[in-house]
Amino acid sequence: MSNDLVNQIVVSGIEALLVAVLLLSLFRLRARLGLSLLYVTLGVFQPIQMLLASSIYIQFQLGWVVSPGSAILFTASLFTILLVYIREDALEARKVIYGILVANLTMTLLLFGFGIQLGFSNTLNFLNLPREIFNQGARVMLTGTITLFCDVLLVIFVYEALRRFIPKSAFLRIYLTMAVILTFDTLLFIPGIFYGQGDFSTLIYSGIVGKAGMAIFYAAALTIYLRYIEPAERLDAVVGQPFQDIFYALTYREKYEIERMRTEAVVRESEKKLRDIIAQSADGIVITDDNGTITIWNRSLEKITNLASGEMIGKPIWDAHYQLLPESQRTPERYRQFEEDLRAYLATGEAPWVETLIEREIEHPDEPQPCVQERIFPIKTNRGYMLGSIIRDVTEEKRAEEVLQQYTYQLETLNKVSAALTSSLSIEAVLKLILEQAQIVLPFDCATIFLKEAGGLRVVVDWGFATSAVGKVFPENNPLFSEIETSGEPLVLDLPLDDPRFENWGASEDIRTWMGVPLLVRDMLIGIMTLDSERPQAYTLEQIPLVKSFAAHAAQAIDNARQFSDAQRRLERLSSLQHIDLAITSYMDLPVTLEIVLGHVLQQLDVSAAAILLCRPDTHMLEFIAGQGFRTQALKFTKIPLGKGFAGIAALERRVVHIADAGQIETRFSDSREFHKEQIAAYLGVPLISKGNIIGVLEIYNRQPLDPEGEWMDFLDTLAGQAAIAIDNISLFNDLQRTNLELMQAYDATIEGWAHALEMRDMETVGHSRRVVDLTLELARKLGIEKAQLINVRRGALLHDIGKMGIPDAILQKPGKLTEEEWVIMRQHPVYAFEWLSSIDYLRAALDIPYRHHEKWDGSGYPNGLKGEEIPLAARIFAIIDVWDALSSDRPYRKAWPPDKIMTYLQEQTGKHFDPRVVDAFMEIMGEEQGTE
Secondary structure, eight states, rough: OOHHHHHHHHHHHHHHHHHHHHHHHHHTHHHHOOOOOHHHHHHHHHHHHHHHHTTTOOOOOOGGGOOHHHHHHHHHHHHHHHHHHHOOHHHHHHHHHHHHHHHHHHHHHHHHHHHHHHHHHHHOOOOOOOHHHHHHHHHHHHHHHHHHHHHHHHHHHHHHHHHHSSSSHHHHHHHHHHHHHHHHHHHHHHHHHTSSOHHHHHHHHHHHHHHHHHHHHHHHHHIIIIISSSOOTTTTTOOOOOHHHHHHHOOOOOOHHHHHHHHHHHHHHHHHHHHHHHHHSSSSEEEETTTTEEEEHHHHHHHHHHHOOHHHHHHHHHHHHHTSSGGOOOOOOHHHHHHHHHHHHHHHOOOOOOOOOEEEEEEOOOSSOOOOEEEEEEEEOOOOOEEEEEEEHHHHHHHHHHHHHHHHHHHHHHHHHHHHHHOOOHHHHHHHHHHHHHHHHSSSSSSEEEEEEEEEEEEEEEOOOSSTTOEEEEEEHHHHHHHHHHSSEEEEEEEEEGGOOOTTOOSSOOEEEEEEEEETTTTTTEEEEEEEEESSTTOOOOGGHHHHHHHHHHHHHHHHHHHHHHHHHHHHHHHHHHHHHHHHHHOOHHHHHHHHHHHHHHHHHHHHHEEEEETTTTTTEEEEEESSOOOTTTTTTEEEETTHHHHHHHHHHHOOOEOOOOHHHHHTTTTTTTTEEEEEEEEEEEEEEETTTEEEEEEESSSSSOOHHHHHHHHHHHHHHHHHHHHHHHHHHHHHHHHHHHHHHHHHHHHHHHHHHHHHHHOOOHHHHHHHHHHHHHHHTTTTTHHHHHHHHHHHHHHHTTTGGOOOHHHTTTSOOOOOOHHHHHTTHHHHHHHHHHOHHHHHHHOHHHHHTTTTTOOOOHHHHHOOGSSSSHHHHOOOOOOOHHHSSSTTTBOOHHHHHHHHEEEEEEETTBBBHHHHHHHHHHHHHHHOO
């Protein structure tokens, strides 16, 4: 490709861009400049492109040639036609087409005129142009005009056709439209001008190639503009009627005619649709003219008002409003008021009730005053206002709303009832609360709650009766109760007094309606609630679901309260048993323990009084040992032989004796002048058995009839067992304590015997052991040794020289001093004491003195050389007592020392032989004794 060709293509591209920018700018400025300038520009361009198409060509490779001006300008013309058609409408596109055609025809006529004028000899021809040029130009323009007419005739049709087949790609659709039309233009224009001249086929190819290239450029420019600069709503929509749009664009002379026809068609279509909508509307619609005369009264309004459209159309609107008033509200004054208000409204279009939703009742022969909602709206006309009104029958909606409100109220009530019932776990409070809340859900005059128990249904709470029946038991086979239990559904009786199954225990003559409601928990009947009303037919089938729901809440609340009460009672009973166990293990005082047991018997079994009689095996008598709840002292001195009286029979036969006859009880205790004051109505005697032996009887006295059930009796047996254990344990403890005391006395007597024997063998002065024991105990108390340890200190002091039993008499009773070998043997006596006493459990705790009393504070003692506080305190105490007593007594080898000398010696040995603290305490004791003397 030559440089000239490249340069020409670049120049042509720049020219095409400038033309596109010029045309788009003129279109963009249409709000200010209008579209006329754009159309004039195209009208000027078209004749130029026709002439260029037949004169200026560029040689292309392979011998092709192209007219760049023709390609640019004609493509720009299609570009503008499509732009105006897409962004505006077919009417504006018509102006473009007519502008181009008029310009081409004008140029054609001018060229023909110039050519004819040159045929006259007297015509001046300053440019010296030959006549053939003008003739050729005129022929080119005429051919181009015919071709253009065909092109523009097809452009809109092709675009709309491609829109249907290519709805998504705007660029491809626009490009193919332009390419098809330009190809068609080339195939018509080139043969019409150049047939028989030069390379005819090359001219066709070159025209197609050049215009196809421009079509790509302008299609891209148009797509970008319509997408991003000024988006078109119709760009991707499959719409339009291309033949009709072309017909309108090319045949109608005036835009207003087209618009009028379209407007009339739209109006007619809209009116038809509006009338169809009005006719088919479910709402009643009435429309008047500007005089207030009814012109439309649809079928729905006929059904709502029972007024036919034939009789209403043509009447004043105030007549219709007056006719729709309920009969009682129709007055002449009301009619005049309607007429004045509506006439004023038709004149001004203003009224307080305009565009306001009005709700009212109307007259209707088939149903009692249906409720309607009406909205009145103005319709503006040249002469004033018409009136339009939409009327809707909301009778069913109102009824549904009332039902919904009632249902909502019932749900709210049930929620409140449920919350109230779950707020308390006291069975008495729950039963009372159920009747209070039932009055809210379903009003009544009297009500009763029966709870099921063995043998029937017991009245547990009632309301509204002159005489309460709480506690009364109805047989389980009551026919009404049996029917309710079998069906599991509420039972309603109208005029129950006439029903032979109804038992009027409340003695009311005013009951008109009765309802029995089962109280079910997990499909099991736990009771029945009955409601009495003095109103006829007070309870209906519609109320049954609400009543059942309430009854379910009530039954669950009762069951919860029962379970809570049972759990609480069991917990209290377990707590009572724990307290009794604690008393048994903590107190060894039988009266105190039995008082605790009897307190729990009264509290947990809810009885009036209780007593425990203890069996005396030696006399075979039952004796009163403890009692609570009695008003008199009538039973305090009771003594009953086994087999006699209620308690004696219970003990002898080992069975529970239950007496429910108050007279029999009174007769049995007739010997007691004060027993009748107790007013006992029921008695139980329970034998107390421990390890197979009768140890007493637990007696229960109640001032009300007593009907013990299984769980109550089980707990009574448990309490009786605890009482038996308490008596047996304390008896065993007392026996053991007495045995231990006797054994301890025997031990102590033995120990004192051993101590006396040692005195005799060691030739000690009589009373040595007693003296050292008493003084040791006194010093031990002064130094803070616990009372429980003093018994071991005493025993240790008595047995302090028990080890000398293993020393030979020759050494033990030698009148003179001992030799070293003899002292070695003598010093073994603490070891002998340890060996003998450590094997006796009873005396092991008393070893400190026999084993350590010869140890010295400075560690020079024997047998282990302990020093300081390594020596047990009891041994340190006895060491000073032992030395003091030895120095105070005559011995075969010396006389007793005087007290002053002994005290001086003891003080000298402080910190050597003796603990200084012990010496100080001993000196205080001795000083106190001397002061006393």
